[in-house]
Amino acid sequence: MPQFRIALGGETFSFDSLATVMARATPSRSGDHLAGIAATSDVERVAAQYVLADLPLKTFLAQPLIPYEADEVTRLICDTHDVAAFAPVAHMTVGQFRDWLLLDSTDGAALAALSPGLTPEMVAAVSKLMRNRDLIAVARKVQVISAFRSTLGLSGRIGSRLQPNHPADDLQGIVASTLDGLSYAVGDAVIGVNPATDNIPTAKTLLQVLDDLRQRFDIPTQTCVLTHVTNSLDLIEQGAPVDLVFQSVAGTEAANDGFGVTLAMLQEAQDAALSLQRGTVGQNAMYFETGQGAALSANAHHGVDQQTLEARAYGVARAFDPLLVNTVVGFIGPEYLFDGKEIIRAGLEDHFCGKLLGLPMGCDVCYTNHTQADQDDMDVLMTLLADARAHFLIAVPGADDVMLNYQSLSFHDIAYLRHSLGLRAAPEFETWLGNMGLTGPTGHLAEQGAQKLLEGAR
Template sequence: MAYQHTVGQKTYQFESLKVLLAKASPRRSGDELAGVAASDATERVAAQMALADCLLIDFLDDITIPYEDDEVTRLIMAQHDKQAFAKISSFTVGDLRNWLLGESATRDEIAQLKYAFTPEMVAAVSKIMRVQDLILVAKKCQVVTKFRNTIGLDGCLSTRLQPNHPTDDMLGISASIIDGLMYGNGDAVIGINPATDNLQNLSELLKLLDHVISEYQIPTQSCVLTHITSAIQLIEKKVPVDLVFQSITGSEKANTSFGIDLALLKEGYEAGLSLNRGTVGQNVMYFETGQGSALSSNAHFDVDQQTLEARAYAVAREFNPLLVNTVVGFIGPEYLFDGKQIIRAGLEDHFCGKLLGVPMGCDICYTNHADADQDDMDTLLTLLATAGINFIMGIPGSDDVMLNYQTTSFHDALYARQLLGLTPAPEFAHWLSENGVYTQTQNHIQWSDKPSSLLSGIM
């Protein structure tokens, strides 16, 4: 199916929806690296205008990755709710944008359409939206998940406490956990990226986290971010696994490069459920994604990286995750060159995930060879918090000494909560208050200036 739009005296032709989506995407170094980006700003505008005129029903016929070649495509089509889609089947992409921004697109109305939308549809509409549009629509959406606390409620901002250590030193990890808890971090998850990925080391880390959470009755969950096959083995050994982690992406070939497929994800999901460790809910999966991951494994099929990222959310929502985290600037400047591209990508990911019914968080981050700095991250943090993001990262000093990248710190979360009047998850906030970490009045949080005696025993 061909698409076209005329700008001035020149008519631009786009041979397929896949090509049109790529050309319409805001400038990305990754799309330029892949050779799918618009040649200049004029072609990009022409593509965006042509995309705005596309009917949503076209996305069910003109598929980006062939159905017979890709299990993610087959999953997307299996998820599609034809009955719900009937309400918007006459819409163009431009109509969808206008509807989403209008008053009739309430939270409930949008939620009812989460399986009517395909990832390509939400990626398309994001490409013709301004930053303020992405924020306003995402703010309308709410995705609530539960394990030992409730994440995603109005007025809440949760954090992953990330106490990584370059040698997995238990004392160093414990010190970071104390630091984070004293800043009110850790309600989304206390999650460690292990430096040494063998079962014995993973088991010891999980037992440490389980001890801290159970000993001090902290209403939160733990995760050691190892491959899902390791998590399954740990569960079989009765190691205390709360959340099952896996990195995912938007094509079968790219997921294969990660050593996974949908069947393995289902196995890990069922293994996590079998332990029944949640108290208020059983959302047991934690997924991480990132624009550019499919291109880095040469598994992008000439699809632009933002559309592929949205396709990853179709994989995520199949397994009812507690958390989905776009690690937006981690892959590097080859994919998102500078602060401007990182900011836009983070807002797109959050918007697309929320429309698809995914509990979105963001690792607001950059690598040291990117043309970005902490001011850019402060900007993205403020915008995402305003847009109602479910959770962000909390790392000592914003510098991950194990993974060697820059992200958000414990006090960055405190800033966002103070600025916008947000609190941690309610169960976790109650625990903080009960244990003297903070006191909360109607419109103000007062943090203790003295270490809580309850936490002194963790070391």
């Protein structure tokens, strides 16, 4: 017998599980169609949203979408749920929770107190009942502050990751791209390199070069080589200058197995990073990346929709008190997010869910070249995310990552967002920019500072 049934528009719709309701209620995207779990019509989607709106939030505590005994991510979510924090909304349905979130009287303090009481499935569910502007309106209420050498997430500011990737890990090329990004006031969240060759000797060399550059100019930021967590552990043992430990994570145990990572491994890495005490204004030492479709691409989705699984990945991330978390929103390809409309929606959903769960949530606003999207779509998403008070965004030279072969934001885009929306860099980094002459008294870019930076690098 179907667990959920509703009559709508002269039709009766039946849903055999909570996971089916969640999948059918999700705004259309190619990944759920690929998995065979998406709504077959707009009417069925609305019917599922009606069912979802009337479900008590407590349903998600009583009915885990992936069984407790079969998945360590489910166990983490259930075992860390804060019943006392959940109490203010424990009587609500998903629809009532949506209405409460949108009230002017529901402020950032209330949402911060509630965060430990929310499960990823709850925030995924309520996001499915929201328009894009609702996702923005709620997310911008939430302030999450994290810190290492710079303080991120403060009101009126937006951080940036400087991503100076090179297809051959050429050190001169990476340094040149880094200096270029710094001249545009990019890099206060992290200077983070994806190595083309993911091995320990390469990662160690890159870490040393980035750390030498940081120390030469006394830059109040953090550096990171986005290598596997096990490599970072080995690098820490070798005495390499590891600021942040990076790892891609997903929303199921099986998908994380595909990444070669377990929760115990992440805990070991966090302990190792904290033992170094390299931060100056804080000690948030973990960096996680995620992306809708990761579990499906690993055939590890358990019949759960990709957006809900993405929210479960944030359940993993928040257990380790990270400095940075970002969804790489359009990177996996059109099989999962087909076009600009789906990418924009997914980016806003991810940011909303991460912020409600208490994460320092950023985004790589990006797409692959075989996706039905272009830079105009990215302009829309980056502007909406900045308005929603994203923690940070990623920028690469010319918006074109020539190593990973995808399109992201440019250094110029970060400058545009700050100037157009009146946003600023992290305070420590902002002071450094002024001292270096990279910005003038009004905070706008100054050409003479870039020349000083280049001369100092010679």
